[in-house]
Amino acid sequence: MIAVEAIRFNHDVNAASHDALNIRENASGFSAPPEWRRFISINPEDSRAAYAIEPTLGNAITVLASLSSTDPALAFAEIRVKERVKARPVNFINGKSGFVAFDLVDPPTAFGRVGVWDVAWHWQYRPGPRDYWRAFDVTRHRFYVVLGVPTSPWNQLPHAAANTQLPWTDVLDYACRWAAGAQTRDFAAALVTRAVYALGPSLVTYDCPGGGSSHYSWGHFDCTAFVERLRGGIGNGVYVNCSDCATIVSTFANALGCDLWQSRMGWGFALNELLAIGGHNWQTACGWSAFSYHEVAWENACASGDDVFDACLRVDGDGDPTQPPHVALLPQDLTFGNPGDLLYRDRLATPPGRANCNPQPATRQRRPVM
Amino acid sequence: MVTDQLTYLKQHYQASQWQGGRESSRHLVKNFRFEGAELDGWTLHRQRLDDHEKPKAIRSLWRHEGSAETLLAIDIFECASIKMAHDQLLEALGNFETDAMKRQTRADALGDVAFAFDDRVALFARANIVVVIRNAGRDLVSVEPIARKLDALIARK
Numbered sequence: 001m002i003a004v005e006a007i008r009f010n011h012d013v014n015a016a017s018h019d020a021l022n023i024r025e026n027a028s029g030f031s032a033p034p035e036w037r038r039f040i041s042i043n044p045e046d047s048r049a050a051y052a053i054e055p056t057l058g059n060a061i062t063v064l065a066s067l068s069s070t071d072p073a074l075a076f077a078e079i080r081v082k083e084r085v086k087a088r089p090v091n092f093i094n095g096k097s098g099f100v101a102f103d104l105v106d107p108p109t110a111f112g113r114v115g116v117w118d119v120a121w122h123w124q125y126r127p128g129p130r131d132y133w134r135a136f137d138v139t140r141h142r143f144y145v146v147l148g149v150p151t152s153p154w155n156q157l158p159h160a161a162a163n164t165q166l167p168w169t170d171v172l173d174y175a176c177r178w179a180a181g182a183q184t185r186d187f188a189a190a191l192v193t194r195a196v197y198a199l200g201p202s203l204v205t206y207d208c209p210g211g212g213s214s215h216y217s218w219g220h221f222d223c224t225a226f227v228e229r230l231r232g233g234i235g236n237g238v239y240v241n242c243s244d245c246a247t248i249v250s251t252f253a254n255a256l257g258c259d260l261w262q263s264r265m266g267w268g269f270a271l272n273e274l275l276a277i278g279g280h281n282w283q284t285a286c287g288w289s290a291f292s293y294h295e296v297a298w299e300n301a302c303a304s305g306d307d308v309f310d311a312c313l314r315v316d317g318d319g320d321p322t323q324p325p326h327v328a329l330l331p332q333d334l335t336f337g338n339p340g341d342l343l344y345r346d347r348l349a350t351p352p353g354r355a356n357c358n359p360q361p362a363t364r365q366r367r368p369v370m
Numbered sequence: 371m372v373t374d375q376l377t378y379l380k381q382h383y384q385a386s387q388w389q390g391g392r393e394s395s396r397h398l399v400k401n402f403r404f405e406g407a408e409l410d411g412w413t414l415h416r417q418r419l420d421d422h423e424k425p426k427a428i429r430s431l432w433r434h435e436g437s438a439e440t441l442l443a444i445d446i447f448e449c450a451s452i453k454m455a456h457d458q459l460l461e462a463l464g465n466f467e468t469d470a471m472k473r474q475t476r477a478d479a480l481g482d483v484a485f486a487f488d489d490r491v492a493l494f495a496r497a498n499i500v501v502v503i504r505n506a507g508r509d510l511v512s513v514e515p516i517a518r519k520l521d522a523l524i525a526r527k
Contacts, residue, residue, distance in 0.1 A: 207504075209488075209490040209491075209510050210466075210491050210504040210505060211466040211470065211487040211491055212466055212468050218445070219420060220423075234415065234441065236506060237431070237441045237443060238506065239506060241466075266374075266375060266378065285467065286468070288469075288470055291468070292378075292467055292469035293464070360374060363372050363375070
C-alpha cells in the first residue's frame with residue numbers, strides 16, 4: 001500500500017515565485033509546513049496554502065510530497081494527481097520516498113483571479129508506464145489566490161511563530177471571497193470596500209451613539225476582534241467609525257496584494273448629506289453638521305490626486321451633491337480631488353467646508369494587526 | 371498625532387483652559403487592572419493590556435447581565451504624569467469623528483477634566499489615568515453611573 005505522508009506547499013520561505021506564501025492562521029495560530037500531514041489533516045481547512053499570481057507568473061509551481069509504501073516489492077512507481085499534479089517517478093527506500101518535488105498542472109494561479117478553492121486531490125500510481133493508474137489516496141486542501149505578495153502591515157519574514165504580521169488565513173478566508181474574480185488591484189480593493197460597507201447594518205453600524213469613535217483601530221488594528229464579529233461573535237461590538245473602515249479595507253485588500261494606506265483628511269469640515277454604513281437615511285453624519293476628521297483607505301501618497309476607497313459612507317454621486325435628490329455612490333477608486341472637481345472632496349464636504357477638508361498625508365499609516 | 375490635528379483639537383476644545391493642570395500631591399495610580407466585580411450588573415467579557423502602546427492601555431468589554439446586546443467598551447490609559455494624562459485626553463478626543471464632544475464643567479463633573487457626548491460617552495482624566503467609556507452594543511445605556519463608579523474607584527487608589 002502506498003500512502004501520502006506529508007505535503008509542503010510552502011517549501012521556500014524566502015520566495016513566493018515557485019511555491020506558496022508564508023501564512024499563519026491568526027494572531028495566535030501558527031503551523032510550520034508541511035501543511036498536510038497524514039492522519040492529522042482531514043478537511044480542506046486543515047491544509048491551507050496561499051499563492052500569489054504576480055511572482056509566480058510564467059513559473060512552474062511545485063509542491064514537495066513525502067510518500068510511503070508498505071509493499072517491500074515496490075521500489076519504484078510513477079505518482080500523480082490526476083489533472084492536478086504532473087506524474088513523476090518516485091523511488092522508495094525502505095518504504096519511504098522522503099520529500100520529492102512535483103509540478104502542479106494548472107496551478108491555482110493559472111486563472112489569474114483572486115479566489116479561494118477547496119480541492120480534493122486524488123493520488124494515483126502505476127508500477128510501470130504500461131500499467132493502469134491505480135488510486136491510492138485522497139488529500140484535501142484549501143487554496144487561496146491573491147494578486148501579489150501581501151503588503152504592509154502584512155510581511156513575509158521572518159517565517160516564525162513570533163511574527164504575527166504574516167498574512168492570516170482568518171483574513172484571507174474573507175478577503176479572497178469578497179474580492180473573488182478580481183484580476184487587478186483596483187478591482188480587488190473596490191470589491192473589498194463594497195463587501196465591508198455591506199456588513200451594515202446586520203454586523204456593524206456607524207457609531208452615532210459614541211460620536212464616531214474607533215472601536216477596532218484605536219492604536220493597532222484589533223483584527224482578532226473584527227474576525228470574531230464577522231463570524232457572529234461579539235468582537236468589540238457593533239459600532240465602527242471611519243478609521244475602523246479604512247483600516248479594515250486597507251488591511252484586507254493589502255492581504256490580496258493591494259497597496260493601500262489609512263490616511264486622514266481634516267480638520268473640522270462641514271458635511272453634505274451622506275449614507276453612513278448601516279444607515280438608511282440621508283443626513284449629515286448622525287445629524288452632526290461636521291466631522292472633526294475623516295479617514296479612508298487611500299492610494300499612493302494620500303494626496304489630492306490619489307484615489308480613495310471609503311467603506312464608511314456613501315456620498316451623493318449626482319451633479320449636485322449639496323442637495324437632494326441623492327444618488328448613492330460608494331467611493332471606490334475615486335480621486336480625492338480639489339474643490340470644484342466634483343470628486344470625493346466635493347461630494348463629502350459642503351462648499352464652505354471643502355477648504356478645511358484637506359488630505360493629511362502625514363497621518364498615512366498601516367496599523368499593525370493584533 | 372500629527373501637529374496640525376493637535377493644533378485643531380487644542381483650539382476647538384479650548385485646551386488652554388484645562389490642559390496641563392497642576393501636579394497634585396496625590397499619588398499616581400499604577401498597574402490598574404479590572405478584577406471583574408467592579409460594576410454591579412455587568413460581567414467583564416474581555417480585558418486586554420496593550421503595553422505596546424504609549425501610554426499603556428487596558429481595553430475592556432463588559433456585558434450587561436440582563437441583555438446580550440448591551441455592551442460597554444471601557445478603556446483605561448495609564449500615563450506617567452497628570453500632564454501626560456491631559457495630553458492623552460486630547461489624543462483620545464482626536465479619535466472621535468464628531469467635533470461635538472462637550473466639556474463637563476459642573477462642580478460634580480467627573481475626574482479632573484471631563485468630556486461627554488450626550489450620556490453615551492464619558493471621557494475623563496483623574497490624576498494620571500484617562501478613562502473612555504462608550505456603548506458598544508445596540509441597546510444603549512447611560513454611561514454616567516458607570517463613569518462615576520469608576521471615577522470613585524480610581525480616586526480611592
